[in-house]
Amino acid sequence: MRIGKAAAFLAKLAVTAGLGWWVVSGVSWHDYVVDRDGRHLRAWDQRDGQVLAAEPGREAAWHPAADFRAAGGSAEFRDAGGQVVHPGMSRVLGRIRPAFFIFAAVIIAGQLTLMGVRWWYLMRRESLGVGLWTTIRLMYVGHFFNFFLPGATGGDVVRAYLVTRRTTARTVAVATVLLDRFVGLAGMAALAGVMALATWRSEQTHRAAGAIAAILAVILVTGLVLFSRRIGRLVGLERLIAHLPKAENFRLAIATLQHLPRCPRDAAVVGAMTLGVHLLLAGGIACLGLALELPTGIALYFLFVPVIYILAAIPVSIGGLGLVEGMYVLFFAGGPGADSSALLALALLARLTPMLLSLPGLVFWLGEKGPKARAGSGETA
Numbered sequence: 001m002r003i004g005k006a007a008a009f010l011a012k013l014a015v016t017a018g019l020g021w022w023v024v025s026g027v028s029w030h031d032y033v034v035d036r037d038g039r040h041l042r043a044w045d046q047r048d049g050q051v052l053a054a055e056p057g058r059e060a061a062w063h064p065a066a067d068f069r070a071a072g073g074s075a076e077f078r079d080a081g082g083q084v085v086h087p088g089m090s091r092v093l094g095r096i097r098p099a100f101f102i103f104a105a106v107i108i109a110g111q112l113t114l115m116g117v118r119w120w121y122l123m124r125r126e127s128l129g130v131g132l133w134t135t136i137r138l139m140y141v142g143h144f145f146n147f148f149l150p151g152a153t154g155g156d157v158v159r160a161y162l163v164t165r166r167t168t169a170r171t172v173a174v175a176t177v178l179l180d181r182f183v184g185l186a187g188m189a190a191l192a193g194v195m196a197l198a199t200w201r202s203e204q205t206h207r208a209a210g211a212i213a214a215i216l217a218v219i220l221v222t223g224l225v226l227f228s229r230r231i232g233r234l235v236g237l238e239r240l241i242a243h244l245p246k247a248e249n250f251r252l253a254i255a256t257l258q259h260l261p262r263c264p265r266d267a268a269v270v271g272a273m274t275l276g277v278h279l280l281l282a283g284g285i286a287c288l289g290l291a292l293e294l295p296t297g298i299a300l301y302f303l304f305v306p307v308i309y310i311l312a313a314i315p316v317s318i319g320g321l322g323l324v325e326g327m328y329v330l331f332f333a334g335g336p337g338a339d340s341s342a343l344l345a346l347a348l349l350a351r352l353t354p355m356l357l358s359l360p361g362l363v364f365w366l367g368e369k370g371p372k373a374r375a376g377s378g379e380t381a
Contacts, residue, residue, distance in 0.1 A: 019322025033068040104287035111280035144361030175252035187274035188306035189219035195303035
């Protein structure tokens with residue numbers, strides 16, 4: 001067993017390194033131009049329709065701007081007789097607009113807090129007796145560990161462990177964590193599907209259509225299997241669950257999921273909060289794009305961000321490193337001014353900003369001590 005876990009970790013480490021190399025290899029720290037043969041030259045200056053550029057290891061020389069391929073969105077040279085200079089990451093990061101960055105951080109913090117409120121509501125339905133503030137704290141702890149455990153679901157394991165310290169109904173408590181994850185993924189898929197239809201005329205949407213269709217198909221099939229007892233029996237869902245560790249947790253989560261549509265009020269509340277969570281996340285990332293002055297259409301953030309984070313839940317790399325950044329570059333590429341350097345800068349901010357906001361989770365984790373909490377130990381739901 002230990003050998004298998006070690007092999008899996010090494011495989012994830014290799015995938016992480018490979019994805020990281022793939023992303024970084026296509027990024028330039030300095031401004032650059034691309035000649036007609038596709039070679040990248042470092043750009044030092046531009047004036048009067050000429051560019052001071054040099055190949056690696058050679059002395060810089062002035063070249064006509066017409067010798068280089070056009071680069072969209074390079075606002076610094078818009079009036080200099082041709083947009084051919086691609087901004088490097090140093091320039092992109094150097095022009096961050098603080099107001100938009102702060103606004104993005106506030107929105108993303110609100111998204112994480114709303115996730116905690118949704119989880120609390122799901123636990124409240126099961127009368128687990130875990131308070132709202134405690135639930136939000138545990139959500140921040142799980143969010144913190146999402147950055148340091150494999151995939152984007154490692155934090156779920158931590159918060160499942162912590163919530164069992166606070167209630168005697170431990171199996172039900174763990175089931176609510178699984179339920180919260182199911183609801184979140186389904187909500188992201190639904191938002192991506194709606195936005196795909198709304199932005200269908202975009203070439204970028206067409207290029208991502210295959211991934212979006214695959215995600216929607218998987219979510220739809222999974223939903224049918226989970227919600228329909230008849231389909232569940234046909235595919236042998238119970239036999240599959242029986243082979244999972246702690247199978248009873250999955251049975252309870254699925255039973256609660258099946259019961260949710262039969263309670264219109266609860267379904268509406270959970271659905272509204274789920275929509276709010278994903279709108280806040282995509283809106284926060286869009287504000288980061290505005291902070292970097294990326295000319296990407298706002299609607300595309302509400303399409304691609306859910307797709308990226310659904311795929312990031314697949315534990316193929318450590319903490320999603322390389323996978324998330326690569327998907328930002330892959331999906332957002334092709335728009336005006338969407339150079340790989342600028343997109344990687346967006347991806348790094350999209351990772352670092354929530355990471356900084358998750359630091360209270362570390363504080364809450366370090367504060368976890370004392371005997372296991374009991375249901376009704378002074379908390380009210």
